Amino acid sequence: MSLPDREKTELSRLLRRVALAGLVGSLALVSACTVRPLYSSAPLSTGSSANAELASIAIKPVRTRYAQQVRNNLIFGFGRGAGEPASPLYSLTLSVGEAVESSALVQVGTDEDEPTAGSVTLTANYTLTDAKTGAVITVGKRSITSSFDRPRQEFASYRAQIDAENRAARELAEALQLSIAQDLVRHGKTAG
Numbered sequence: 001m002s003l004p005d006r007e008k009t010e011l012s013r014l015l016r017r018v019a020l021a022g023l024v025g026s027l028a029l030v031s032a033c034t035v036r037p038l039y040s041s042a043p044l045s046t047g048s049s050a051n052a053e054l055a056s057i058a059i060k061p062v063r064t065r066y067a068q069q070v071r072n073n074l075i076f077g078f079g080r081g082a083g084e085p086a087s088p089l090y091s092l093t094l095s096v097g098e099a100v101e102s103s104a105l106v107q108v109g110t111d112e113d114e115p116t117a118g119s120v121t122l123t124a125n126y127t128l129t130d131a132k133t134g135a136v137i138t139v140g141k142r143s144i145t146s147s148f149d150r151p152r153q154e155f156a157s158y159r160a161q162i163d164a165e166n167r168a169a170r171e172l173a174e175a176l177q178l179s180i181a182q183d184l185v186r187h188g189k190t191a192g
Contacts, residue, residue, distance in 0.1 A: 056088050057085070089130070092128050096122055
């Protein structure tokens with residue numbers, strides 16, 4: 001048997017000490033991190049949580065069927081199923097536009113091209129204001145596209161387009177909810 005090499009053991013001790021110092025340093029750095037979940041119940045600097053802030057948003061009425069779908073989904077998402085707030089802190093003005101396009105053209109047994117697929121794009125412009133002061137908190141825009149098949153039957157084609165509008169409205173409401181929650185968190189940090 002031979003004895004361990006003294007230089008190798010001292011080098012390994014030094015490496016262990018450096019690794020330990022690096023670990024302690026990285027733990028200290030991570031402990032200073034201020035990242036937190038967006039929908040957490042921890043209070044913002046304004047004193048309430050992001051969920052409570054979202055639940056206190058009243059959405060102004062809209063005029064079109066697809067805009068009403070977006071509005072209904074937002075009301076459900078903001079209030080977690082509880083409906084609109086009785087005394088809102090914020091007011092949301094929502095404007096939703098629609099673009100329907102034929103996505104694919106194929107040759108059918110005639111000389112005409114017949115569209116067989118389409119897409120619906122819903123674009124929402126929104127303005128979030130303080131209900132008491134009327135001050136604009138944020139302005140934004142989001143878009144969602146949903147595809148659908150266009151069968152030869154007119155009613156089936158119309159129904160497929162309506163279903164695509166409903167899917168796009170649901171996804172657009174989710175995107176708007178996330179965007180507005182981020183805007184409220186940013187506003188809460190600057191307000192405090």
